[in-house]
Amino acid sequence: xxxxxxxxxxxxxxxxxxxxxxxxxxxxxxxxxxxxxxxxxxxxxxxxxxxxxxxxxxxxxxxxxxxxxxxxxxxxxxxxxxxxxxxxxxxxxxxxxxxxxxxxxxxxxxxxxxxxxxxxxxxxxxxxxxxxxxxxxxxxxxxxxxxxxxxxxxxxxxxxxxxxxxxxx
Amino acid sequence: xxxxxxxxxxxxxxxxxxxxxxxxxxxxxxxxxxxxxxxxxxxxxxxxxxxxxxxxxxxxxxxxxxxxxxxxxxxxxxxxxxxxxxxxxxxxxxxxxxxxxxxxxxxxxxxxxxxxxxxxxxxxxxxxxxxxxxxxxxxxxxxxxxxxxxxxxxxxxxxxxxxxxxxxx
DNA sequence: AGAAAATATATGACTTGTCACGTATTTATT
DNA sequence: AATAAATACGTGACAAGTCATATATTTTCT
Numbered sequence: 532x533x534x535x536x537x538x539x540x541x542x543x544x545x546x547x548x549x550x551x552x553x554x555x556x557x558x559x560x561x562x563x564x565x566x567x568x569x570x571x572x573x574x575x576x577x578x579x580x581x582x583x584x585x586x587x588x589x590x591x592x593x594x595x596x597x598x599x600x601x602x603x604x605x606x607x608x609x610x611x612x613x614x615x616x617x618x619x620x621x622x623x624x625x626x627x628x629x630x631x632x633x634x635x636x637x638x639x640x641x642x643x644x645x646x647x648x649x650x651x652x653x654x655x656x657x658x659x660x661x662x663x664x665x666x667x668x669x670x671x672x673x674x675x676x677x678x679x680x681x682x683x684x685x686x687x688x689x690x691x692x693x694x695x696x697x698x699x700x
Numbered sequence: 701x702x703x704x705x706x707x708x709x710x711x712x713x714x715x716x717x718x719x720x721x722x723x724x725x726x727x728x729x730x731x732x733x734x735x736x737x738x739x740x741x742x743x744x745x746x747x748x749x750x751x752x753x754x755x756x757x758x759x760x761x762x763x764x765x766x767x768x769x770x771x772x773x774x775x776x777x778x779x780x781x782x783x784x785x786x787x788x789x790x791x792x793x794x795x796x797x798x799x800x801x802x803x804x805x806x807x808x809x810x811x812x813x814x815x816x817x818x819x820x821x822x823x824x825x826x827x828x829x830x831x832x833x834x835x836x837x838x839x840x841x842x843x844x845x846x847x848x849x850x851x852x853x854x855x856x857x858x859x860x861x862x863x864x865x866x867x868x869x
Numbered sequence: 870a871g872a873a874a875a876t877a878t879a880t881g882a883c884t885t886g887t888c889a890c891g892t893a894t895t896t897a898t899t
Numbered sequence: 900a901a902t903a904a905a906t907a908c909g910t911g912a913c914a915a916g917t918c919a920t921a922t923a924t925t926t927t928c929t
Contacts, residue, residue: 537799537807542762547773555734557848560775562731563886564855565724571859593711604716606729613879630706635877635924638706662862666854675847679726685835686733690740693831732916782909804894804907
């Protein structure tokens with residue numbers, strides 16, 4: 532008796548609940564929330580973007596890398612780095628030079644200023660991982676990662692494979 | 701002995717492997733792949749966008765809904781719907797009218813043409829869920845969803861909570 | 870050596886998502 | 900009843916992804 536004849540509140544409620552178990556929708560919402568949390572934390576940690584943080588972190592851990600290396604370790608498209616790096620260079624966080632061995636490659640190196648930015652953001656992002664570790668045991672993380680591996684294999688199936696695949700076994 | 705003195709290939713490799721267990725990075729890559737798979741499938745299923753598919757699906761399942769209802773069941777921001785719906789109306793997929801009980805609300809209804817679009821896309825998206833069900837048992841999905849629930853709770857913690865939270869227990 | 874194929878990067882166009890803010894309408898308070 | 904607070908929606912601005920295509924450089928093949 533809501534007096535609302537235009538929409539069926541109960542069915543809407545039921546639909547929202549069913550959507551909770553829809554992996555695809557959940558993944559979207561969770562990723563968006565995760566991204567926002569990272570952005571908020573990085574706002575505190577020096578005001579850098581997520582792409583910038585990932586890049587600084589990678590460079591700090593492994594030393595100079597090419598743009599493709601960065602794209603590979605970040606599992607992202609190189610275009611994202613192509614766009615972010617010139618700005619980072621302008622901010623003085625990284626330097627870039629053409630590789631001597633292979634003129635197609637660009638070697639990206641962390642500057643001292645970039646190192647400072649790393650040391651500003653790192654404790655904050657480390658805090659995040661520490662809190663995560665309070666909430667999940669290492670074994671649970673491993674199990675979750677195992678599920679994610681399998682889910683990733685699935686979502687990377689080409690559309691044709693999904694459509695052609697008849698129930699096999 | 702790669703002859704490459706400018707970058708440390710082994711460390712890059714090691715870094716990429718360590719990144720595999722970084723939940724945050726994994727989530728981003730997996731969601732992106734999932735989205736692309738959906739886009740590819742929908743390209744076959746009538747050429748609608750993901751937002752359009754979600755909306756048509758919801759409306760088909762529950763009947764007329766307000767924009768806020770749609771945002772709620774889709775766990776997304778209402779602005780996304782505010783932008784998509786006028787286009788959908790123009791394509792003839794939905795109709796919209798001001799709610800009688802509450803003049804602020806917009807009641808969105810699936811048209812016959814929208815129903816056709818649903819019946820075009822639904823088998824394809826259903827195929828996807830069927831293949832998923834081949835790869836994961838219901839119990840596994842439930843467990844994964846359980847993990848995702850916990851992970852979502854975590855990523856929805858405000859940044860201040862992360863930063864202020866001292867190791868408690 | 871020369872031609873063809875592969876690779877690295879840049880760039881334009883697009884989708885999905887967020888937030889903040891403005892306006893209209895309802896609901897709650899005094 | 901009048902005012903204040905809450906809610907629904909539209910819209911501008913931005914971040915983070917994707918793809919396709921163009922160009923420069925290497926590598927491979929004949």
